[in-house]
Amino acid sequence: MPIRITSEEAPEAGPSRRSVPARSSPELDGEDDMIEEEGWTKETFENRSISKSTHSAIPQLRTTMDKLKEVISRIEEGLEIVKETAIALEDSQQDEPAIDEVENSFFKALDQRELLTMKIGVLEDIINQLRAGEEYSNIESSYEQLSIPRETEYLGKSKRAKYKNSKEYADFRSALWEVNHSTACPPVSQWLEKGPDDESDDDDFDVGGVTQNYRCPITLVLFEDATTSNKCGHNYSGEAIRDLVDSARKSRRPAKCPVTGCSAVLDKTDLKANPALQKRADEFARREKRREDEREEGDDTIAIEDDEEDY
Numbered sequence: 001m002p003i004r005i006t007s008e009e010a011p012e013a014g015p016s017r018r019s020v021p022a023r024s025s026p027e028l029d030g031e032d033d034m035i036e037e038e039g040w041t042k043e044t045f046e047n048r049s050i051s052k053s054t055h056s057a058i059p060q061l062r063t064t065m066d067k068l069k070e071v072i073s074r075i076e077e078g079l080e081i082v083k084e085t086a087i088a089l090e091d092s093q094q095d096e097p098a099i100d101e102v103e104n105s106f107f108k109a110l111d112q113r114e115l116l117t118m119k120i121g122v123l124e125d126i127i128n129q130l131r132a133g134e135e136y137s138n139i140e141s142s143y144e145q146l147s148i149p150r151e152t153e154y155l156g157k158s159k160r161a162k163y164k165n166s167k168e169y170a171d172f173r174s175a176l177w178e179v180n181h182s183t184a185c186p187p188v189s190q191w192l193e194k195g196p197d198d199e200s201d202d203d204d205f206d207v208g209g210v211t212q213n214y215r216c217p218i219t220l221v222l223f224e225d226a227t228t229s230n231k232c233g234h235n236y237s238g239e240a241i242r243d244l245v246d247s248a249r250k251s252r253r254p255a256k257c258p259v260t261g262c263s264a265v266l267d268k269t270d271l272k273a274n275p276a277l278q279k280r281a282d283e284f285a286r287r288e289k290r291r292e293d294e295r296e297e298g299d300d301t302i303a304i305e306d307d308e309e310d311y
């Protein structure tokens with residue numbers, strides 16, 4: 001908080017106005033507003049007894065949950081941006097040292113999201129208990145009793161334990177890997193140092209680097225208007241998948257996801273444009289083109305256009 005010397009606080013400086021107490025300074029009010037925007041105020045959680053019949057208790061808890069969910073979606077947007085920054089660094093120089101810092105930001109964002117998810121879980125538990133007739137004589141301390149052990153447990157985990165099975169981290173690592181490698185990305189544990197408690201779970205399932213495929217499973221060429229199914233997570237070119245859903249509907253068949261082995265039945269409302277994926281597909285095409293050009297420069301033969309990225 002900025003320290004501000006005003007005439008009110010310096011009685012020598014002015015003749016009259018000295019009655020405003022520092023407590024109600026505008027800075028303090030401003031700060032309260034900021035905290036409120038995050039959906040987490042003392043007022044939401046003032047010490048008081050609440051039960052199912054307490055006026056607005058459940059709606060208020062719900063509002064808080066919704067605000068936390070909004071924060072989570074902002075964090076997820078941030079994760080995308082951090083990933084893109086790392087990709088750009090890796091593209092400028094393989095294993096660029098600053099990538100470590102960017103990766104740390106990525107971890108921090110994952111942690112924040114996890115902690116918020118826990119808070120939401122605790123609020124959900126409290127709401128369910130209220131509905132079941134439970135009364136909380138001190139909602140704030142009940143909340144803390146429920147949430148602090150969960151948070152402490154999570155924060156005490158090693159990086160490897162926290163992120164080894166994280167889909168986002170696997171995606172982060174694969175995206176970085178493919179900038180300078182054409183082989184499959186190794187399992188992510190290779191980037192996650194082992195903590196003291198990790199010995200025993202060495203053989204656990206480890207999310208392998210998934211090689212992202214930028215070809216639409218329907219058109220078999222690189223994505224155009226990359227679109228993701230919320231049901232199964234598979235990706236397609238936008239027009240191709242919408243056509244598929246339309247023609248299935250016309251012939252009264254279920255619109256099955258065209259990815260081999262996937263049994264999801266899709267509706268148009270399950271489809272969402274995925275500009276971040278499209279951007280990566282475009283970058284992939286650009287890098288492929290650059291590699292090709294480099295190869296051709298080494299050759300004396302006439303370059304034969306291989307324009308698979310021009311679809």
Ligand SMILES: [Zn+2]
Nearest residue numbers: 232234257262
């Ligand atoms: Zn699918």
